[in-house]
Amino acid sequence: MILLAGTEKSGKSYEAAAFSGSNLIGRTFWIELGEGEGHHYGSVPGARYELVRHDGSFRDILDAVRWAAWQPRGEDGKPNAIVLDSASILWELLGDEQAIIARRRAAKRAAQNKLPASTDPTDYTITSDQWNVAKRRWGMIIDALRHHDGPVIMCARMDEVTIFDAAGQPTKERTWKIQAEKKLPFEVTGTIQLRGYRRAFLTGMRSLRLNVAPDQTVPYPGFSLDKLMRDLGLDELTAAERTYVAPRPEAYIAEHDAELERLATQHSHTREARRQASKGQLPDEEEVAQAIRRASESNGNQRQALLQVRTRYGASILAQLAINTPWGRMNANVAIDKALEGVAPSGQSTPPGSSTPSPPSGPTPTPAVQGPPVPPTPTAAPEPEPEPGDEPEPGYEPDPEYTPDPDYDPEYEQQPNPPSPAAESMPTAPDDQSEDSAPFSNLRLARHTVKMEASERAAENMRAEVQLQALMVGVPTLDFVAPFLPSGGTSVKQIQCGSRLQDFIRENRPQVVKAFIEMGLPKAAEQYAKFGARVPSPGINKFLKELGVS
Incomplete structure (x- = not known):
């Protein structure tokens, strides 16, 4: 041309x-x-x-x-x-x-x-x-x-x-x-x-x-x-015809829908596993052990495969299962931590001849639901890792369109929130919450201070929203965000706020909107849908306050 x-x-x-x-x-x-x-x-x-x-x-x-x-x-x-x-x-x-x-x-x-x-x-x-x-x-x-x-x-x-x-x-x-x-x-x-x-x-x-x-x-x-x-x-030039392949952005629709379907299936499986665990019916130990072994030996991204196993079954359920591993008999959740320690940052196993992985960091998570007792593991209790701060992961760049919440008032967060009509009309909490507790009582607002950098405020907003999403899809928060926690991570503050988390929040928003509608909260669904594809959303605190979160 x-x-x-x-x-x-x-x-x-x-x-x-x-x-x-x-x-x-x-x-x-x-x-x-x-x-x-x-x-x-x-x-x-x-x-x-x-x-x-x-x-x-x-x-x-x-x-x-x-x-x-x-x-x-x-x-x-x-x-x-x-x-x-x-x-x-x-x-x-x-x-x-x-x-x-x-x-x-x-x-x-x-x-x-x-x-x-x-x-x-x-x-x-x-x-x-x-x-x-x-x-x-x-x-x-x-x-x-x-x-x-x-x-x-x-x-x-x-x-x-x-x-x-x-x-x-x-x-x-x-x-x-x-x-x-x-x-x-x-x-x-x-x-x-x-x-x-x-x-x-x-x-x-x-x-x-x-x-x-x-x-x-x-x-x-x-x-x-x-x-x-x-x-x-x-x-x-020879008589061969030139070929031109035009970009096909509409193909993303099929990819996007497939990912939403995968997430919905994964969360549905986790909810069903929790319901069965509450009745004392835990997954088969050998099935879980094989799943961890396949993830550890996969040719693709082994770290991602291991974290998907944890998300599929739930960390609280895995902690109740004692399985045989190359490191001895231990609970399945610790076994995943042990396997993750042998995975290089690129997602592949460490090459032969490298140093033996150290014992898994962090104490064994306390089960969230009751089940049969787990035999003690032969490994000694390791020293817990120091908890990282709120800094985002290296290389993280906040959304260029992100702007601080225009309604932000540093003193407002110290004041009690007035009762919200939307919160008063909410149905009861999921199985793991008491019947008298409000469904959003375990959530928290994004922590903002005057001295915070814009990237820190953005990370706080994402952590607050991902906890809301976990609640709405019915998955424990740490299970929901397992792919974004470091090995042995046990705190929401350890969530690594990078571009992958931004994509994850976007992908789950349609499910959260659907969940609000199913809970009989169409106005909340409408307000949440207005966030669109913007992550982090500067209006998340205002939205949470309207739900009664303090």
């Missing part, structure tokens, strides 16, 4: 018409926008192109581009060429479309305020959301042209303009500006500037044969598109 930009009457269209007669290509499809001279250049010596008709609307122009891009090669196997004349008119068309919408909006606002409509045709503002629409439509044309397996020539106007300084004042320096969408030079293979009649300069060219950096301007004497294509090696 070549951008042929030039000043007025510099020979852009002439060169494109002359190229249609090259023996490097088969047919040439000429898509004209606003120039009205397409038939005129048919008299250029050797020119042989076909005008592609359209009605001037964006949709019809897009259909014309798609039709031309998918035309098959001839029997000689030579690629077809497409000429779009001009890209400047196309960008003006997209801007004019949004100007019409902006004028209509202005007239509607005037009518609503009972004011006379403006008679000034320039009295409107094209908003940023409208420019985004124009850019998306522009991208549809570019994407259609990329599917073409032959040369594409895009003609565009170019003007010499004055450079302004940082204060907005004009300087004596001047530069060349292409009249089209500003990213166009980055979308094409290379740019040819015609700064006068047939005075050509190369300004950026992606090619192993003719490599010109974007910041370089190289004179190109004897310019013709046929010569340029030969210098790029088009005459030496």
